[in-house]
Amino acid sequence: MKKLGITSLSLALALGLSTLPVMLKAAPNTTGTVATTSVAPATTASKVAGPQVKKEQAAVTDESTVSINTATAEEFAKVMNGVGMKKAQAIISYREELGQFTDIEQLREVPGIGAALFERNKDRLKL
Structure with missing residues (x-):
């Protein structure tokens, strides 16, 4: 009876650990939603910085002919x-x-x- 309990426990542990890589791969997708939310302000900030960069590039282009x-x-x-x-x-x-x-x-x-x-x-x- 003890052998059966230990075998069952070992099997359950092995199955649980075998799904660990799958869960780790899935984890970024669930945190990706949070990361997307935190990336959105950065995107907004880059949109604000974008025209400034373009103005600087235009100035450089005018001066670099x-x-x-x-x-x-x-x-x-x-x-x-x-x-x-x-x-x-x-x-x-x-x-x-x-x-x-x-x-x-x-x-x-x-x-x-x-x-x-x-x-x-x-x-x-x-x-």
Whole structure:
């Protein structure tokens, strides 16, 4: 009789523990409701901060354009993504040898300035 009681208890304990991983996986779903509630104010706060960030980005975009006909190497390197001093100097050398650019697309003809680099920076360029 004792063996049957111990076996039953062991079996009940094993079954109870075997459902533990399932319960742990289910637990975040029940706390997810609470977490969603606590996340909602953060989302509201991010919506409030969102326009401020966009205004700052717009200001940076306005200030981060560079004229390909008048910029120095330092300005090119500072404003253009993926352009260091070497490529910036290549742009200036090209401009000095062949004259001012008549179209922004001409920048692709500069050695070291490929299509991908041009596309990444075309919004930062002006004549």
